[in-house]
Amino acid sequence: MTTHIIDGKRLADDLIAEVGNEVRRLAELGVPAPGLAVVLVGEDPASAIYVRNKIKRAQEAGMTSIEKRLPADCTQDSLEAVVEELNQRADVHGILVQLPLPKHLSEERIIRLIAPSKDVDGFHPENVGLLATGQATLIPCTPLGCLEMLQREIGDLSGKHAVIVGRSNIVGKPMANLLLQANCTITVVHSRSVNGKAIARQADILVAAVGVPELVDETWVKPGAVVIDVGINAIEKAGKRRLVGDVNYAKVAPYAKAITPVPGGVGPMTIACLMKNTLVAAQHASQSAR
Ligand SMILES: Nc1nc2c(c(=O)[nH]1)N[C@@H](CN(C=O)c1ccc(C(=O)N[C@@H](CCC(=O)O)C(=O)O)cc1)CN2
Numbered sequence: 502m503t504t505h506i507i508d509g510k511r512l513a514d515d516l517i518a519e520v521g522n523e524v525r526r527l528a529e530l531g532v533p534a535p536g537l538a539v540v541l542v543g544e545d546p547a548s549a550i551y552v553r554n555k556i557k558r559a560q561e562a563g564m565t566s567i568e569k570r571l572p573a574d575c576t577q578d579s580l581e582a583v584v585e586e587l588n589q590r591a592d593v594h595g596i597l598v599q600l601p602l603p604k605h606l607s608e609e610r611i612i613r614l615i616a617p618s619k620d621v622d623g624f625h626p627e628n629v630g631l632l633a634t635g636q637a638t639l640i641p642c643t644p645l646g647c648l649e650m651l652q653r654e655i656g657d658l659s660g661k662h663a664v665i666v667g668r669s670n671i672v673g674k675p676m677a678n679l680l681l682q683a684n685c686t687i688t689v690v691h692s693r694s695v696n697g698k699a700i701a702r703q704a705d706i707l708v709a710a711v712g713v714p715e716l717v718d719e720t721w722v723k724p725g726a727v728v729i730d731v732g733i734n735a736i737e738k739a740g741k742r743r744l745v746g747d748v749n750y751a752k753v754a755p756y757a758k759a760i761t762p763v764p765g766g767v768g769p770m771t772i773a774c775l776m777k778n779t780l781v782a783a784q785h786a787s788q789s790a791r
């Protein structure tokens with residue numbers, strides 16, 4: 502079987518170019534550039550890289566961007582004040598607070614505070630509810646990127662059995678809702694599932710999002726399945742740091758019809774979908790201002 506390696510980096514570049522074209526078209530009609538605000542608390546090196554990439558990609562798409570940094574020991578009140586200020590700003594259409602936050606801060610309260618119309622991560626309970634009822638506009642970026650890749654790879658997803666390994670609020674749950682809307686049959690496998698591996702082996706589409714390095718090997722995969730690897734895990738092998746997914750790529754790739762690599766798969770699409778959501782939020786704001 503020849504396996505198609507899904508090139509998330511190239512797809513992300515294409516999507517950002519499409520968003521950029523739309524931003525320019527709107528500018529010609531007098532619509533202000535979409536503005537993205539990214540809030541980073543603390544010094545986590547990985548988070549700092551993701552934030553830098555988000556700002557860079559926003560600029561590439563012709564958007565304006567604001568970065569707000571707070572120290573790791575900031576108070577809940579000071580972080581909430583920053584979000585409240587961004588909620589009020591007319592030039593900010595999208596707000597995201599980079600996760601995870603330091604332990605002493607409540608992610609839940611911060612997410613609830615972001616205006617739902619500016620919640621470009623799609624994490625606010627209002628947006629979660631809209632997604633669950635098929636009315637969403639701002640959809641969590643990682644599952645949205647996965648859906649985009651699956652639709653390009655397979656076309657119509659109707660009737661496919663999708664198994665999602667992992668039930669996080671950021672990926673597993675919204676992924677299940679999105680694929681349900683695409684008319685898939687959904688099974689979510691998690692740490693308490695009985696014989697998750699046998700269930701996964703029935704999947705036409707297998708999405709791995711558990712955060713366990715290389716958990717999924719070839720014994721989890723039906724030959725010919727499309728495998729989407731959401732995991733990004735830093736491990737040490739032979740004294741060297743490297744990134745691996747939740748899928749053992751070398752073992753699974755020979756059996757898959759198509760597979761996303763790590764790095765260069767889902768990650769870049771997450772950031773591209775953030776740009777798409779920021780454009781959507783700005784378009785909505787300009788429509789409601791008319
Ligand atoms: N507020 C949010 N916080 C977090 C999210 C999110 O969507 N919103 N997701 C992750 C982190 N994340 C984006 O924020 C993210 C992670 C990784 C990548 C990525 O492109 N990774 C590269 C590899 C990068 C490397 O070399 O270290 C890849 O997969 O090719 C993009 C976005 C948690 N927090």
Ligand SMILES: [Mg+2]
Pocket residue numbers: 602603604605606607608
């Ligand atoms: Mg906390």
